[in-house]
Amino acid sequence: MSTDAFTVLAEPTRRRILDQLRDAERSVGELVDGLGVSQPAVSKHLRVLRDAGFVTCRTAARQRIYRLDPGPLRAVDGWLDPYRRLWARHLDALERHLDSQEQ
Amino acid sequence: MSTDAFTVLAEPTRRRILDQLRDAERSVGELVDGLGVSQPAVSKHLRVLRDAGFVTCRTAARQRIYRLDPGPLRAVDGWLDPYRRLWARHLDALERHLDSQEQ
DNA sequence: ACTTCATATGACCGTCAAGGCATATGGCGG
């Protein structure tokens, strides 16, 4: 069953996988090499990432090539959206503070 | 010990707490009422959120008032940053596709 | 000082997820 996007991102190894896929698609073997984690572990994480829609999979000869899908990350970005006002507010407050310091 | 920001956000109840604190600071009791979760559970989640810097705590009479701190959320936003290029790229590709359709 | 209210903490339990190992699948070359 598909897991929640935040739960998926909670795993450091999975985030590292996403990092590796950011610039280019990669085969499972390449990911294993780049991560220093056992192949079954990587495959399992890929399963989770696939089920949650973070990555898609294409079969090329004997290899499976994984590619990043931006969808779920956009969703997370969307979740963050209402919070961005906070930083803006904080920055405003900071500005006001600095302004009052200046004069 | 302080837990990783993504791990903290993986908990639905903790996200709901953050949601509640988005607009205004609240006492523990108010949070309990708004969440329908037992008070000890809420206190523990608040502990985690505090340790990770998501919230700060002020003591007012017998109550403890919690307020949202944007720091860790900004960090998450920063982590997302290099991925935003992907959506941009995707949109570009879509545009190009639509353009080629038009003519 | 004693009680009460608001919150924090500790102990205990059930659940779940991650890693390691062994093994199954499935395409490909000989």
Add this chain to the structure above:
DNA sequence: CCGCCATATGCCTTGACGGTCATATGAAGT
């Protein structure tokens, strides 16, 4: 058709986490 290579899956153990209940802390009021 058989063995090999790349990847996936099952089983098992272990550790972390969340919930509940009971209890500790600590400030306020009487």
